Amino acid sequence: MTISVRKLSALALLGAVLVGCGGGAADSPAHPARPAPKTPAASPSPSTKGAPGRPSGHTAPPTLAPEAGGLTPVYTHRAKSAEKVVALTFDADMTADQGPRAARGERFDNPQLIATLRRLKVDATVFMTGRWAEQYPQEAKSIGNDPRFEIANHSFSHYAFASPCYGLPTVAGPDMASDVQRAFDAFRDAGVTNVVPYFRFPGGCYDDDARRALAPLGVTAIQWDVVSGDAFAKDADAVAEQVLTGVKPGSLVVMHCTRSAAPVTERAVRRIVPELRAKGYRFVKVSELMSR
Numbered sequence: 001m002t003i004s005v006r007k008l009s010a011l012a013l014l015g016a017v018l019v020g021c022g023g024g025a026a027d028s029p030a031h032p033a034r035p036a037p038k039t040p041a042a043s044p045s046p047s048t049k050g051a052p053g054r055p056s057g058h059t060a061p062p063t064l065a066p067e068a069g070g071l072t073p074v075y076t077h078r079a080k081s082a083e084k085v086v087a088l089t090f091d092a093d094m095t096a097d098q099g100p101r102a103a104r105g106e107r108f109d110n111p112q113l114i115a116t117l118r119r120l121k122v123d124a125t126v127f128m129t130g131r132w133a134e135q136y137p138q139e140a141k142s143i144g145n146d147p148r149f150e151i152a153n154h155s156f157s158h159y160a161f162a163s164p165c166y167g168l169p170t171v172a173g174p175d176m177a178s179d180v181q182r183a184f185d186a187f188r189d190a191g192v193t194n195v196v197p198y199f200r201f202p203g204g205c206y207d208d209d210a211r212r213a214l215a216p217l218g219v220t221a222i223q224w225d226v227v228s229g230d231a232f233a234k235d236a237d238a239v240a241e242q243v244l245t246g247v248k249p250g251s252l253v254v255m256h257c258t259r260s261a262a263p264v265t266e267r268a269v270r271r272i273v274p275e276l277r278a279k280g281y282r283f284v285k286v287s288e289l290m291s292r
Contacts, residue, residue, distance in 0.1 A: 061150075061196045061287035063220045071211040072199075077225035078289050081250025084281045087289045088269075089125045089152075089224065090257040091200065094132035095168075096157035102135055109136045110259040113266040114143055120273045123148050125286040126257060127200040127222070130156030130183030137190040144192030150285050152198035152222065156182040161213075165205035176213040196287050198222045222286055224254040228268070231256055236267035243272050247281070252289065 064073035078085070094108040102108060109132070117124055126143055128151050133140040144151040155161070156179045160168035171179050180199055187195050199219040201210065206221065214221070226246035230239045243253055255269075256262035273283070284292075 061198075062290045063197055063218065064290075066215055067211075069208070069212070070215045071208060072214045072217075072219060072221050074206075074211070074221045074223060075252075075286075075290060076223045077252045078250030078292060081248075081292065083292065084249045084279070085284045085289060085292065086247050086250075086276060086281050087125060087252045087284055087286050088122065088255060088272075089127060089200075089222070089253060089286060090255050090265075091154055092126055092128040092132045092257040093154065093158055093202075093261070094129050094135055094258075096131050096159065097169075098131070099135070107259045108132060108261075109139055110257045110262070110266065111139065113257055113259075113269065114139075116266050116269055118146070118148060120269075121148070122269075122273055122283045123285050123288070124283065125150050125152055125196070125198070125222075127152045127154040127198075128183070128187070129154045129158045129202075130186035131158065133183070133186040133190045133192070140187065141191040144187060144190070144194050147194070150194045150196045150287060151187055151192050152196050152200065152286065153180055153183045153187075153219065154200050155179050155202050156186065158202045160203050160205050161201050161210040162205045162207040165203040168203055168205075173209060173213055176210060177217055180214060180217055180219070198286060220290075222252070224252045226251050226253040228253055228255045228265075230262045230265045230268060232261060233264050233268075236264035237271065239264060239268035240271040240275075243268070244275055247276060249281075250289065250292075252286065 064075060067073050090113070092109070094102070098106075098108065126149055128140065140151070143149050155171070157171060158168070159171045159179070161171055161176055163170045184195065197219045198221075199214065199217075200222050204223060211221065226243060228239055229242045233239050247253065255265055257265070
């Protein structure tokens with residue numbers, strides 16, 4: 001391996017948030033990924049206003065209770081897990097204004113990655129933007145109706161919910177809840193059924209105002225404790241090494257399902273999965289990780 005893990009770690013967080021936004025100035029995030037606040041244990045709860053429902057007969061996925069002041073709760077990993085489980089999550093990013101780039105042939109999807117996850121029998125959570133679902137409705141439906149996957153919300157626009165955030169445009173406070181709801185509506189319009197009431201802030205940037213704005217939707221914000229560094233990476237082994245070094249029992253890994261901006265993810269997954277399984281790990285969706 002020609003790049004050190006320390007150097008990759010320094011670049012990884014930046015890369016993780018730039019994917020899907022076409023680059024931009026590397027401003028400091030308004031709120032970088034942080035340890036999950038202390039919250040009650042996750043427990044199944046009925047659908048709330050704005051949050052997606054579940055098909056009849058399905059148990060509602062676990063969510064966290066709102067925090068003091070009505071703030072949307074934030075979850076990063078399963079703390080002190082004795083069981084070797086890990087959640088691989090994939091952000092399907094497409095920013096609202098990237099339609100012209102897609103029309104010119106740029107691909108924001110990654111069918112080969114999804115095929116590899118299926119072939120390797122890996123359960124995973126895909127954090128999808130509503131704009132991505134509009135661009136690739138048949139793929140969104142295929143992924144979102146496969147019991148191996150669940151679809152979570154990554155906003156409609158992939159604009160920032162706090163500023164500064166790595167050069168991303170910013171969603172106005174009064175529009176935050178409607179932007180998230182618009183993504184849920186896009187999933188419904190594409191025929192996606194395996195939708196969970198989880199949300200990931202674009203760029204991982206958030207503040208208390210954003211958390212308060214999303215509270216009426218009843219979602220749990222999902223961050224991560226392992227950054228893969230796959231965004232814009234060219235070395236699949238370096239990405240794999242970053243994940244393999246960082247994963248602990250109960251970890252939640254952020255990766256990407258965006259071919260143009262994360263071109264080596266599928267190759268990295270082909271190494272990550274067998275090596276973690278050899279160490280005794282089992283792959284679970286976020287909803288299962290939260291329920292353990």
